[in-house]
Amino acid sequence: MAIATRKEHIRSTAQKLFRTKGFAATSMRELAREVGIEAPSLYNHYTSKQQLLQDICFDIAAQFQTTFDASVATEQSNSQKLRRAMLGHVQVIASNIEASSVFFDEWVFLEAGELARFKKLRAAYQQAFRNLVADGIASGEFNAVNVKLTVFMIFSALNATYDLYKSGERLNEEEIAEGISAILFNGLERTK
Amino acid sequence: MAIATRKEHIRSTAQKLFRTKGFAATSMRELAREVGIEAPSLYNHYTSKQQLLQDICFDIAAQFQTTFDASVATEQSNSQKLRRAMLGHVQVIASNIEASSVFFDEWVFLEAGELARFKKLRAAYQQAFRNLVADGIASGEFNAVNVKLTVFMIFSALNATYDLYKSGERLNEEEIAEGISAILFNGLERTK
DNA sequence: CCTACCGATCGGTAGG
DNA sequence: CCTACCGATCGGTAGG
Structure with missing residues (x-):
């Protein structure tokens, strides 16, 4: 596997380490060792450990939003839009397994200013899903569920997804998104 | 608020710090400062930082299993058993907000032997839920869903729950468990 | 990209 | 429960 650039190699290695050991427990020395250079050389590519985290987190945040916007820009029913948005979400995770895992678990280590910016992006993304569910209720497609609770469940x-990939299940993106959609849309309880 | 014993005070303070900053990023000095003693004095109550983590994680693991066993030891339908088990799960989290948050996010820092023991307990708990869902399908109460995926979704x-508590929603345990159950059992899509 | 190195902080121990 | 302190390691800089 050819490594495109050293910078990318550093980043992908950092993603793996941040995920397995956590941001705080990962040292720049260990990252350097894994990459095959000395620790100070890392600073020719990234100004700080924090910068690495920011790059990873905001890249994924942007991917989620972009994918969502594309999913919704259709003339389909709210039900279909939601299904597409869910699949898109899973696809972003699946195409960035390590990075999205860092996104979910390590964003708390972003420093003050970036943390606030991150939270805003996340809130906007959540709100977009809530609007979709609310529209579906208004149009009569969905049951009159608790919108916030529903979106919480969806997310x-x-x-x-990450755990599902790791488990022995060997499900691909479509199977995960469709399996979850099936349960969520139709419900567990058998209707007689 | 009276603190029962110093040891309990140390533990509850550790739970709060482990949750907000993460296990690796929390130092024993900071914990000591928060408790109001010097760092070395902590070692009169806990032999190590690791020991603190173990106490927290295995206590919660035991509570989950005990609550589940009580929920299932009834002569109700599988559907009712599952609802009760779900409520019990939420109640354990709600009664141990800080500790359960550590349980979910920081168990990765358990050292080798304890990590293996922890994973076994967790797998057994998951399997118990899977059996319940499988029984419900066999008895015709549930739709023929993907069992593993369904239990994944339930968990x-x-x-x-922790996030729901923090959000502005102000839902109590019953409302959370019932809200989730309602969506899960009945589904989102309106049946005509 | 390296060697050499900084000040700070870490988990934990000795000894009382 | 404290003071004093250990060796190790941290993120990052200087200077080339």
């Missing part, structure tokens, strides 16, 4: 289920 | 939704 918590979708964000377990 | 990922229930484990967001």
Whole structure:
């Protein structure tokens, strides 16, 4: 596997380490060792450990929003839009397994200013999903569920994608998104 | 608020710090400062930082399993058992907000032997839920869903309880468990 | 990209 | 429960 550039190599290695050991428990020396250079040389590519985290987190945040916008820009029903948005969310995770894992678990280590910016992006993304569910209720497509709770459930289920990949299940993106959609849309309880 | 014992005070303070900053980023000096003693004095109560983490994680693990066993030891339908088990799960989280948050996010820092023991307990708990869902399908109460995926969804939704508490929603345990159950059992899509 | 090195902080121990 | 302190390691800089 050819490594495109050293900078990318550093970043992908950092993603792996941040995920497995956590941001705080990962040292720049260990990262350097894994990359195959001395620790101070890392600073020719990234100004700080914090900068690495920021790059990873905001890249994923942007991917989520871009994918969502594309999913919704259709003339389909709210139900279909939601299904597409869910699949898109899973696809972003699946195409960035290590990075999205860092995005979910390590964003708390972003420093003050960037942390605030990050939270805003996340809130906007959540709100977009809530609007979609609310529109679906208004149009009569969905049951009159608790919107915030529903979106919470959708995200918590979708964000377990990483664990599903790791488990022995061997599900691909479509199977995960469709399996979750099936349960969420149709419900568990058998209707007689 | 009276602090029962110093040891309990240390533990509850550690839970708060481990949750907000993470296990690796929390120092014993900071913990000591927060408690109001010097760092070396901590070692009269806990042999190590690791020991603190173990106490927290395994206590919660035991509570989950005990609560589940009690929920299932009834002569109700599988559907009712599952609802009760879900409520019990939320109640354990709600009664141990800080500790359960550490349980979910910081267990990765358990050292080798304890890590293996922890994973076994967690796997057994998951399997118990899977059996319940499988029984419900066999008895015709549930739709023929993907069992593992369904249990994954249940846990990922229930484990967001902590976030739901923090959000402005002000839902209590019953409302969270019932809200999630309602969506999960009945589904989002309106049946005509 | 390296060697050499800084000040700060870490988990934990000795000894009382 | 404290003071004093250990060796190790941290993120990052200087200077080339």
